[in-house]
Amino acid sequence: MTGLGWVGQVLTVEITGFAHGGLGVARHDGRVVFVRGALPDERVTARVVDDRKAAFCHAELVEVLTPSVHRIDPVCPAAAAGAGCCDLSFVTGSHGRELKSRALADQLRRIGGVDWEGVVEPIGSSDTDAPQVGWRTRVRLAVDADGRLGYHRHGSDEVIAQTDCAQPVAGLTDGLAGLGGLRPGTELVVSIDDAVGDAAPARQIVQIAAPSRGRGRQRRRPRTGPPRVIEGGPTTLRRVGERMWQVPVTGFWQAHRDAALVYSDVVTGWASTGAEVAVGWDLYGGVGVLAGALRDAGVAQVWTAEGDATATAVAVNSFADDSGVHPVTGSTETVVTGLPRPGVVVADPPRSGAGRAVVAAICAAGPDTVIHVGCDPAALARDLRLFAEHGYRVRDIRGFDAFPLTHHVEAIAVLNRDR
Known part of the structure; x- marks a missing residue:
């Protein structure tokens, strides 16, 4: 048409x-x-x-x-200049969360058949009206044809040569606009360590090839050599409670500085049933953050399934002293067929969701509890409907404003099997 x-x-x-x-x-x-x-x-x-x-x-x-x-002057200079980084920087923080609550509830109801009357909660801030700024610990910046750094315009390859975004934590992007010798068409990934003790967090800057344009799984990064470290080292220090990880600067970690801890606390709370749980699964487990949360809930043995071998290697190293965590590399759908029957399953799939095959595999294993994390409301709603087809019912859902100044929202659902 x-x-x-x-x-x-x-x-x-x-x-x-x-x-x-x-x-x-x-x-x-x-x-x-x-x-x-x-x-x-x-x-x-x-x-x-x-x-x-x-x-x-x-x-x-x-x-x-x-x-x-509820409209205010944009708090993000880069977005005001046309960048696609902060698409809701012109609305008060409290009303932004109200709008996200409406959008999440609408998707859950229309797609998932789930009635939700909750509210999207702030992360790491008690201020209910001022937009939350300074929350992101890692950014990805593009290099334009003239070697200048900036953010892409929404839905475009065009680079807005502006690095003053409202999202990064203090110090993350200081001095970047003055960097020289950057190869046009590449990207910079800039990260800063989580604070440990009194030491000043170190910053890392790594130059990588820009991804080819495309959608979903067609989006691929061309093979043009290894990343080039410009500042710091190739890994960044991440911390949740007393656990620490050395994660590749280009690897996945929650964007919001407090999100990993908040999600871990939610998972630990929902998985702590009071009954002994022998086996847990942490699917799409990354470096094992939520595996650690299951261990804190008292789950005796936890298997993680992760397709990225580098992330699995980080998990192996981070849990070297914990014989109760078993990281496995491979596709979730394949790995779960060889795992022992779980009492609890945590799934944190990519933005596209888990999908029919993985949901079916989880349900076939018969866990009493499933904790499902979704960074896209529509995908989460589709997955919840699939779980319902297998006799799993939503007990609770919590929504989080994990990406302030943007329309994005994260939600975590806990489901139990029908008796």
Whole structure:
């Protein structure tokens, strides 16, 4: 379908809702119009940029005619300059969480068949109104054709030569704009250690090849040689409670400085049933953060399944003194077939979700408790519906504002098997 010829038109619309993806929702001539950059209760003009679907179209904000009482001046200079880093930096912190709560509840209800009346909780901040800044411990910056650092424009290869984003913790991006000798078309990954004792956290800067453009599993990083360390070393120190990990700068770790600890506490609480649990699974386990949470809950033996051999190696090293953790490298669907029957399973799949085959494999193993982590509300909702088909019911869901200043939200669900 080529659309109805609306592309390029500027519409005047009333924003009546807020959708997953950080989009204001309006209607015009019988069609839904999703407006990026608009808030509920605003009257705006917006230019249509995507008209491929008959029922709806996408538009970019042109002008706010009547602003929401929750709209503020953007707190992120990079986003104000056009970068795609902080797509909700123009809304108060409390209202941003309210909008995310609505979007999460909508996805859970419409896709997952789950009624949720909770609220998205802040992480690491008790301030309910001011937007949370200075929370990210690792950033990825692009190098433009002139060797300047910046962030990509939303949905574009264009680099906005601006490094002053509101997300990074203090000191993470200091002096980066003055770096010279950077190869155009590459990226810099910049990380800072978690604090341990009185020592000042060290910073690491690694230059890598930029990923090829594409979607999902078609997105691949070209083989152009190993990463080049510009500052610090190739690994960064991460800490949850008394456990520590030396994680590759380019490896996965939760973006928010306090998220790993918060999620670990949730998992430990939900897995602590009071009954003895002999076996637990930590699927898509990465370096084993949630395996540690299961051990803290008293689970005797925990197996992690992780497709990245480098992450598994980090887990092996981090749990070298704990005979109760067994990291295994391989695809989740394959690994679980050879594991002992679990009493509890933690699954933290990628943004696309676990999917039908993995959910079926988990349920076939018959755990009493499943704790499922989702960084995409729609994918989480799909997985929860699949669990319901196998007789697992949601006992509780908690939503977290793990990515302040953006529309992204993280949620964790605990499910129990029907008796």
